[in-house]
Amino acid sequence: MSGNLSDVLAPENEEGTKATILKWCKAVGDRILKDEPLLELETDKVTVEIPSPSTGELAQILKQPNEEVLPGQLLARVRIHAQAESNSEVAGGSPADAPAAAATASAPLVQTSAGSAAAPSVAAVDDASERLSPAVRRMLRENALRAADISGSGRHGRITAQDVARRLSAQPASARVPHTPIRRRVAEHMVRSLGASPHVTTLFEADLTRVQAHRLRHAADYERRGNRLTLTAYFVAACARALAANPPVNATWHEDGLELHSDVNIGVGTALGNEGLIVPVIHAAQNLDLAAIASELGRVVAAARAGKLTQQDVRGGTFTLSNHGVSGSLLAAPIVINQPQVAILGVGKVERRVSVIESEGAESIGIRTMCYLTLTIDHRALDAFQANAFLSQVVASLEQWGED
Numbered sequence: 001m002s003g004n005l006s007d008v009l010a011p012e013n014e015e016g017t018k019a020t021i022l023k024w025c026k027a028v029g030d031r032i033l034k035d036e037p038l039l040e041l042e043t044d045k046v047t048v049e050i051p052s053p054s055t056g057e058l059a060q061i062l063k064q065p066n067e068e069v070l071p072g073q074l075l076a077r078v079r080i081h082a083q084a085e086s087n088s089e090v091a092g093g094s095p096a097d098a099p100a101a102a103a104t105a106s107a108p109l110v111q112t113s114a115g116s117a118a119a120p121s122v123a124a125v126d127d128a129s130e131r132l133s134p135a136v137r138r139m140l141r142e143n144a145l146r147a148a149d150i151s152g153s154g155r156h157g158r159i160t161a162q163d164v165a166r167r168l169s170a171q172p173a174s175a176r177v178p179h180t181p182i183r184r185r186v187a188e189h190m191v192r193s194l195g196a197s198p199h200v201t202t203l204f205e206a207d208l209t210r211v212q213a214h215r216l217r218h219a220a221d222y223e224r225r226g227n228r229l230t231l232t233a234y235f236v237a238a239c240a241r242a243l244a245a246n247p248p249v250n251a252t253w254h255e256d257g258l259e260l261h262s263d264v265n266i267g268v269g270t271a272l273g274n275e276g277l278i279v280p281v282i283h284a285a286q287n288l289d290l291a292a293i294a295s296e297l298g299r300v301v302a303a304a305r306a307g308k309l310t311q312q313d314v315r316g317g318t319f320t321l322s323n324h325g326v327s328g329s330l331l332a333a334p335i336v337i338n339q340p341q342v343a344i345l346g347v348g349k350v351e352r353r354v355s356v357i358e359s360e361g362a363e364s365i366g367i368r369t370m371c372y373l374t375l376t377i378d379h380r381a382l383d384a385f386q387a388n389a390f391l392s393q394v395v396a397s398l399e400q401w402g403e404d
Contacts, residue, residue: 006054008038008076010069013311018068019043020181021075026058032078039075042181047307056080132159139164182276193339197253197378201333202387206394208234208350208369210401222294232268232323233294235347238397240264240285240293243319246390250318252340253381267317267338268297270304271327279338280304281317317341325349325371334376342381345394348372 010019022040026032035051038058042048052058059079063069132140132147136159140147143164150167152159179187211234222229243250243264252259264286267279280300285293303309320338325348335346348371355368375391 004080005059005077006056006080007074008050008053008078010041010071010073010075011048011050011311012071013043013315017043017185018070019048020184021063021065021067021069022047022181023065024061026052028058028061030058032056032058038078041069043185048311050075052078054078054080133161135161136164143168180275182272182278186276189339190336193336196339197337197342197380199334199337199376200379200384200387201335201374201376202384202391203331203333204373204375204388204391204395206371206373207355207399208371211398212369214401222291225291227291227294228298229290229294230297231350232321232326232347233290233297234398234401235321235323235345235394236266236268236282236285236293236297237288237290238394239266239319239321239345240288241397242390242393244286245393246386248382248386249343249377249390251342251381252318253342253378258342258381261318263316263318265316265318267314267320268301269320269322269324270301272305278304278309278314279317279320280309280313281315283316320344321347323347331372331374333374335374337376337378342378343387343390344376345391346374346376348374 019041020043022042024039025037026039032038032052032055034053034055037049038052039050040047041050057079058076060077061075062077063073063075069075136147139145139161145164145167147159150159150163151157153163154160208231211231215229215231215234219229243266247260248258250261250264252261263284265281265283266285267281269277269279271277280303282288282293282296282300288296300309300313303313317338319341322332322335322344324332324335324346328349330348330351332346332348335344337344350369350371352367353370355366355370357364357366357368373391373394375387377387
């Protein structure tokens with residue numbers, strides 16, 4: 001069939017990071033409409049549908065599922081039908097046709113590897129009732145096996161090295177679950193971050209008694225309006241105030257200078273179970289009150305867990321918050337910085353503790369709602385006094401929370 005070819009390119013992104021092809025929605029030769037989903041890509045942040053640039057027929061598939069691609073890389077070509085040519089724009093058309101790529105093959109979800117199963121936590125060698133050769137003793141000890149569990153084929157039922165080897169080969173192979181693209185990207189990002197900048201962590205304790213009282217008074221009203229008032233919303237609000245007052249913490253490191261951002265775009269680390277984690281962003285948080293923050297936080301977290309985040313939802317972060325305490329952790333340090341940002345806040349488990357309370361010059365013992373806050377900084381960009389000044393302001397905002 002005659003017609004020009006339109007290139008299908010991997011989308012550009014701010015970080016220039018790679019993506020992985022998840023699946024093709026069309027096969028070579030299939031008819032397709034302009035803007036109809038052609039394939040799905042997965043980055044470390046989000047799954048993206050790539051639409052067809054033109055109406056026509058899928059002429060070539062140049063990258064297969066599970067292949068990694070760079071921004072701007074050619075993925076496929078669509079042959080534009082003559083009748084569509086007159087009323088649609090051709091972006092990046094190619095003048096020549098090329099053979100169709102081979103059909104894709106789906107990768108297995110789970111692979112197994114040969115070898116012995118994971119060893120029990122305590123090795124035990126039971127040789128009290130029979131004489132064992134040194135070689136057999138060593139094999140039992142090194143593989144955490146009990147002699148009583150192995151049938152001997154030697155004289156008078158003695159266990160031989162071959163008996164131990166047969167037992168090892170008969171054990172089920174350990175399962176190997178391939179890394180998801182998100183897990184691979186997170187791993188690469190963490191390694192790059194630790195290699196790129198010196199991490200230093202400062203630790204403060206925050207009294208959340210006033211925050212909890214405010215939350216108890218207003219949670220039901222927020223629920224009636226369709227918003228869940230979580231403690232994370234308070235942390236985001238407190239960080240937004242402190243970041244607006246401490247621009248060097250809301251910045252990006254460059255070799256020739258520190259870029260200070262006008263907007264406070266706070267990313268919130270969101271766990272995806274065994275899949276890894278993702279960081280949706282609350283944009284321009286300095287302009288949002290607590291209700292607006294709670295609403296936007298609920299939206300992006302729900303979208304993250306449903307796999308429905310857009311590229312805009314994960315772009316442009318200038319600071320990150322990791323609420324690791326929701327799973328019971330009291331303290332985590334250092335929390336790896338989300339490059340190219342210069343700081344990340346860690347929030348520990350919120351719990352009731354006995355504390356010394358100062359009031360009007362007097363001291364007393366009381367039960368307070370407390371948590372640990374850590375700020376991990378890029379020591380190239382920030383010094384300890386800047387980190388402590390910022391975190392002091394976050395703590396003060398939480399401890400003095402009023403009606404707003």
